[in-house]
Amino acid sequence: MRSLLFLLVFVVKGMLAQQDNTHKTSSIYVPPKDPHVLAKLEQWQDLKFGILIHWGVYAVPGIIESWQLCSEEWINRPDGMSYEDYKKWYWNLSSVFNPVNFNPESWAKASKAAGMKYVVFTTKHHDGFNMFDTQQTDYKITNGPFKNHPKANVAKHVFEAYRNQDFMIGAYFSKPDWHSQDFWWDKYATPDRNANYDILKYPEKWKAYQDFTFNQIDELMHDYGAIDILWLDGGWVRPKETVNDEVRSWGAPIPEFSQEVDMPKIAQMAREAQPGIIFADRTVHGPFENYQTPERKVPEHKIDNPWETCMPLANNWGYVPNDTYKSTTKVIHSLVEVVAKGGNMLLGIGPKSDGTLPYEAVTKMEEIGNWLTANGAAIYGTRTVDHYQEDGIFFTSKDKTTYAIYLVKEGEKVPKTISWSINLPKKGSKLSLVANGNKIKYSVSNGKLTAQIPANLRNTNTAAIAFAFKQ
Incomplete structure (x- = not known):
């Protein structure tokens, strides 16, 4: 506990720039052929404005989500603690994550008041902590101090609350899982974001990881009601054939071997359970990137295929104390520009560790909603014009x-x-x-x-x- 408090003092001061982990946008787009997917994409394009909720154990100390576990050069961790001790401290945050004020109905009402029309919720980020009651691992919200709460299966209740407000439902899921021994094996060091062992040398271990990933997504597709979007993060986990010169130029460490979770198998299962579900397999151009996801920026020009700018309301995706929030004007201007260029905007908001939304975030959401209540006819259901x-x-x-x-x-x-x-x-x-x-x-x-x-x-x-x- 003393080491936990020690780190809290130093870590919460860090407002890390997140430019080195932003997903770039591929210039390649492969349109889906399934008429049910095309129809759902058309419906999704009408909505224009959604909320991305980043929430997990990282809210306890108020630090950048997951990334301080990674050992890439741009990562900054506090001095005075070894990397192995830091990982132990981070994993142990699950033992104190107890969001006793969790009230997803209030989130959904605030989001609706903001003029948002769809939600993407982090069922699992790269750190591997699950915000749903998966049966594949004990590292989950239902296996800690919150386990006896009537809404302990957090994702289920978030999805239900937003469905009751007529939102389209998106499940964010991280393809990499740094807590899994089949992705980051303790036998080896963890030099970067990728699997830390030779997949070709240990194919049975990678097959176990593929099965683990499939089984978790299978749970989400079958046990959590109607899901409209499967938002897959971690684009460095991808087939070898999609690693082209453009991908290499992005600068992120992407291996030249196949690090694939078997998306065809996942997609077949998901679309049998959820007909027409949209896949956003971020940056992995091909049949499972049904819309593209430029991060933290608005493209310079109009894009004719479906796309979505995702950007946080504050500087960080998750909750960080004393974070710097964008002005209401900045958000509205970005939304207008995104829509005029043919896209949707997904605004990121991080709840606090007690389960409440930050007051400043709610205030700004209300202000954005006031503008959209008056002017939404120029936003919702619209399409681009040639001279935009x-x-x-x-x-x-x-x-x-x-x-x-x-x-x-x-x-x-x-x-x-x-x-x-x-x-x-x-x-x-x-x-x-x-x-x-x-x-x-x-x-x-x-x-x-x-x-x-x-x-x-x-x-x-x-x-x-x-x-x-x-x-």
């Missing part, structure tokens, strides 16, 4: 209506006039505010539209103004 951006204005389209969304810069007032020269309305068309339906006076001269902004709107504090018109 002009300066600080982004365009979307739905049912023959075009939306122009003007981003108000932080600290600036709404101007008296707003102008654009692309996607002009047909002659005689009405221009109205999405927020209230009020008509806006405008004129078109020399190929440029100029809209007159009412004085009462210029006095409001808004992140963006959305206009609607027929083309």
Whole structure:
């Protein structure tokens, strides 16, 4: 316990930059052929805005999720403790993780109020700690101080709470498992994120890991109700044939041998249990990456295939005390740009170790939701247009209506006039505010539209103004 407290003092101070573990985006996309998957993808693309919940034992000390177990050069651990002792300390966090205030219904209501429409919940991160009652290992939430709680099988109750709010349900699952002796074998050191033994030399050990992974996903597919998305993280665990020059250029340590969990077998089982389920096998281009997942950034240009930007609301994915949160304006602007470029946005939020959402996160979620309540028609169910951006204005389209969304810069007032020269309305068309339906006076001269902004709107504090018109 003294070593635990000692580390808490030092570790919670670390706000680690996470650029070295971000997933890049492959330039290759293979469209799915299953009509049920295509239909579900279309439904998912209508939703636009979701929540990614990172939660596990790392919330206890408030540190970066899982990654301090890894020994890559960019990792920073506190001085004064050996690597082996650190791992023992980290694994032991499960003995004190007791989220007695866990209330997934409050999470789901806050997410709905934020305007979110789907959820992706971490059933297991790279550290191997399971947030569901798997029968494949004892390293799980139902085998610690929380085991007798009526909602101890956390993932089950998260999924149920969000289904009751009409969310699409996504299960995040880490393909690597650093707690498993069939992935990180204690016989050898753990130099990086990959399996730490020669898979070709010990094929039976890797086969045991494949079976372990299959059985865990089988449990999620059969015992936790309807699942719409299987969000598979850890793209370095991939078939050898997908390791091309582009993948090598990303800089992450990716072996030249096959480190595959047998996705065809997993996919067949999952789609028999959950027809039409979407697979997001991150960065592993092929039939199991049904949509792409650029991380912490918005692509520079429009992407025509399904994709999703995932970014945390704060600096870290999981809960870290005194973390730096993005402004509401920044999140709304990112959402507008993502949608205009054809994507969805998955906003990451990390609950505290007691099971509650951070107050600042909930406050910002409410503010985002207020904007979406007024302007959501320009976001939900929309699709891209050929000319999607002009300066600080982004365009979307739905049912023959075009939306122009003007981003108000932080600290600036709404101007008296707003102008654009692309996607002009047909002659005689009405221009109205999405927020209230009020008509806006405008004129078109020399190929440029100029809209007159009412004085009462210029006095409001808004992140963006959305206009609607027929083309």
